[in-house]
Amino acid sequence: MADSAVKSMLKRVQTKRGAAVFFCFGWQELLTIPRLVFAMPDKVRCAHILVKTQTEAKAVQDRLAKGEAFTAIAKQVSLCPSGKKGGDLGKFGRGQMVKEFETAAFKLQKGEVSEPVKTQFGYHIIKRLD
Numbered sequence: 001m002a003d004s005a006v007k008s009m010l011k012r013v014q015t016k017r018g019a020a021v022f023f024c025f026g027w028q029e030l031l032t033i034p035r036l037v038f039a040m041p042d043k044v045r046c047a048h049i050l051v052k053t054q055t056e057a058k059a060v061q062d063r064l065a066k067g068e069a070f071t072a073i074a075k076q077v078s079l080c081p082s083g084k085k086g087g088d089l090g091k092f093g094r095g096q097m098v099k100e101f102e103t104a105a106f107k108l109q110k111g112e113v114s115e116p117v118k119t120q121f122g123y124h125i126i127k128r129l130d
Contacts, residue, residue: 001111020108042094045130047087050080050122057116057123064113070127079122088129103124 019099027060047070051057056077063073071086082089101124108128116123 014108022033043091044105044108044128046089046090046108047071047074047127047129048080048082048089049087049125050079051077051082051125052079052122054116054123060125061116061128064125070113087127091130 049060052059060073064069064070074083074087078087098119100117100119104114108114110128110130112128114126116125
């Protein structure tokens with residue numbers, strides 16, 4: 001099937017929460033029964049804790065596993081200026097963060113915390129807030 005034919009079968013719908021939702025209208029359904037293909041948010045709100053080494057990142061994970069508050073740890077150890085705000089980065093869209101960070105952030109569910117993510121800045125522990 002040609003790319004133009006596939007594109008003509010997809011319809012983008014903007015939702016109230018800003019997520020782009022694509023519906024695929026299958027040939028057999030004669031364009032009458034939409035099937036959800038995928039939905040991905042355009043923006044996410046995350047907090048993070050930035051440390052220099054993998055060992056420090058592991059120590060942060062251990063503190064979180066013991067029930068210590070993410071915001072408290074961020075205020076104490078994060079190398080990013082956002083640490084003063086508990087690591088809160090606010091909302092950001094695709095293409096605004098370095099690729100490794102973006103990929104991890106957009107995979108998280110609300111409230112979920114990532115494994116350490118290595119970037120050119122160090123190691124990030126990311127928490128999805130919204």
